[in-house]
Amino acid sequence: MQIQNEAIAIPVLAPHSGGYVSRWASRATRFARQKPLGAVSACIIAVIVLAAIFAPVIAPYGYAEKAGAQLSAPSRSHLMGTDRQSRDSFSRIIYGARATVKIGLGAAALGTLTALVIGMTSGFIGGWYDALLQRLIDTFMSLPGIVIVLSVVAFAGGDTVTIILVLGFLAAPGMSRVIRGATIAVRDAPYIEAARAVSATTPRLMLRHTLPNIVAPTVVVGTLAVGNAILAEAALSFLGFGVTPPTPSWGQALSVDRQYLQIAPWLAIFPGLAITVTVFSFNMLGDALRDVLDPRLRNT
Amino acid sequence: MSQFVLRRLSLMVPTLFLALTAVFILVRVIPGDAVTLLLDSSQYSKQDADAIREQLGIADSIPVQYGKFMRQAVSGDFGNSIWSGQPVMKTLLTDRLPITFELTFFATLFAVLIGIPAGVVAAVRQDSIWDYVVRTVGIGGLAIPGFWLGTLVIVLPAYWWGWTLPIGFKTFAEDPASNLQQILVPALVMSIALAAVLMRMTRSMMLEVLRQDYVRTARAKGLDGRVVIIRHCLRNAMLPLLSIIGVQVAVLLAGTVIFETVFTLPGVGSYLYEGISRRDYPVVQGVTVMLTVAVVLLNFIVDISYRVVDPRVRV
Numbered sequence: 001m002q003i004q005n006e007a008i009a010i011p012v013l014a015p016h017s018g019g020y021v022s023r024w025a026s027r028a029t030r031f032a033r034q035k036p037l038g039a040v041s042a043c044i045i046a047v048i049v050l051a052a053i054f055a056p057v058i059a060p061y062g063y064a065e066k067a068g069a070q071l072s073a074p075s076r077s078h079l080m081g082t083d084r085q086s087r088d089s090f091s092r093i094i095y096g097a098r099a100t101v102k103i104g105l106g107a108a109a110l111g112t113l114t115a116l117v118i119g120m121t122s123g124f125i126g127g128w129y130d131a132l133l134q135r136l137i138d139t140f141m142s143l144p145g146i147v148i149v150l151s152v153v154a155f156a157g158g159d160t161v162t163i164i165l166v167l168g169f170l171a172a173p174g175m176s177r178v179i180r181g182a183t184i185a186v187r188d189a190p191y192i193e194a195a196r197a198v199s200a201t202t203p204r205l206m207l208r209h210t211l212p213n214i215v216a217p218t219v220v221v222g223t224l225a226v227g228n229a230i231l232a233e234a235a236l237s238f239l240g241f242g243v244t245p246p247t248p249s250w251g252q253a254l255s256v257d258r259q260y261l262q263i264a265p266w267l268a269i270f271p272g273l274a275i276t277v278t279v280f281s282f283n284m285l286g287d288a289l290r291d292v293l294d295p296r297l298r299n300t
Numbered sequence: 301m302s303q304f305v306l307r308r309l310s311l312m313v314p315t316l317f318l319a320l321t322a323v324f325i326l327v328r329v330i331p332g333d334a335v336t337l338l339l340d341s342s343q344y345s346k347q348d349a350d351a352i353r354e355q356l357g358i359a360d361s362i363p364v365q366y367g368k369f370m371r372q373a374v375s376g377d378f379g380n381s382i383w384s385g386q387p388v389m390k391t392l393l394t395d396r397l398p399i400t401f402e403l404t405f406f407a408t409l410f411a412v413l414i415g416i417p418a419g420v421v422a423a424v425r426q427d428s429i430w431d432y433v434v435r436t437v438g439i440g441g442l443a444i445p446g447f448w449l450g451t452l453v454i455v456l457p458a459y460w461w462g463w464t465l466p467i468g469f470k471t472f473a474e475d476p477a478s479n480l481q482q483i484l485v486p487a488l489v490m491s492i493a494l495a496a497v498l499m500r501m502t503r504s505m506m507l508e509v510l511r512q513d514y515v516r517t518a519r520a521k522g523l524d525g526r527v528v529i530i531r532h533c534l535r536n537a538m539l540p541l542l543s544i545i546g547v548q549v550a551v552l553l554a555g556t557v558i559f560e561t562v563f564t565l566p567g568v569g570s571y572l573y574e575g576i577s578r579r580d581y582p583v584v585q586g587v588t589v590m591l592t593v594a595v596v597l598l599n600f601i602v603d604i605s606y607r608v609v610d611p612r613v614r615v
Contacts (some may be wrong), residue, residue, distance in 0.1 A: 140322060142595050147557060151584050154584060231443075240557070272448030272449075279445075283442060
């Protein structure tokens, strides 16, 4: 009998060219369909980040440039009016997004990374290490956050790096709790046991087998942390300990021209609106991601 | 019960110790020096700087400073304010604390009065218009910066109607009407964030409790709907809420720095703000330690009351 090398028609689900891109695109479409509010929030966040990056291109005036009359009301040439030093508020809000994005994302990233290290080791190793670390975290969580940030910034000076460091480290303990919980949930899973049986080392077990399975809760707490960091930065700038003038920031805009706000309330309305919309978007996105990625965390 | 209180009390000592150490590390070990910042704005010589360091107790090595700091924290004596020369603790306890206490009390009260009923209504009428409103406010309330809302409350009525809050703080004994205006308006603004948290939590707790068998039993035996909700559901949903209120009051207390500054109330928060602006080292240290101790104490009280209210925890 002759063996025929005939092609057998097997339906193969080969990824067509641009596999990653199309997979991400289809995931994004599904997310948008499931959680329209979350998708809108993601778009708003993208716009804010782009505005921060391309501020010099988008803003009609420079942030320190005299652009017209003093304290003029919103008009066609000055969408959000001008401040006491005749600077265009709209341009300053666009430039102000830079401080917000830098500190919000920076502090959240640092906090998430620290929380991952603490939460994963604490959950995975367990025993006395876990017990000790958790008591320390209890203590840190009981510190009055904004008060600590203020005293540090007052004595160390408030440059961007210091603010990111302090906000990031203060956010980490709370986030590490969630990550620890997720680690404990997967720690005893059969696949971890199997990996251990073929003598995988503890670091390998944590990085190769645990980490990919706790990405979902980590992304969720990380997203929610951005909103909190932005609020904290705004409060710091408002109190005068954040970004130093003339570099604009949304929180600072509300305190610099404080005595003029009663005759020019638009100077108060727009920066606050910018903060609220940004934080709201991050919180909505975090909520939506949680529902989609990790339904167990719902209502936490 | 008394055994539990004792055990919890003995646990509080290491927590306090750790918290104070954390404050010390954060405030002292991070680079930057109070005196250099203090001298930026005035003309002092090198000797003066050293003298001030000596006076503030920050000329010594870190371990010696730590010992001094702990002694001060335990005795509650943080020395005198550089700016006014008054003892920090005395100013805090007699002048500042009563105002902050009044403010925080009313803010908590408003948050409970707004948040819990709204959460109950949203849960009972799930997926109704009310529910959507409560859920949106629940997320939105956390996104609005308190200092912005406070500023708008001051600015907009002045812009539209020329109405402003009374200027110059009066205690309740001096002028009750003026005092209440000055306290209640900021307290209401301050309560928004806590009310939002309570709304969300009450809603999800109630949704969980409403599905319980005992609630169905209560309904089945013909009890009035209102009685079922208040006596059977809310009482059980309230337990986790209690611990949340405890934690959140600590957040409120820390937040007084912002609200008292916005509304120019001379409380603990604005004392800290003044201290920081003037680099008044003893004041900053005193207020930070006092607030940390207050928060630890508050957590302790919540733990105890949790046990009193919920018999299940006692087993």
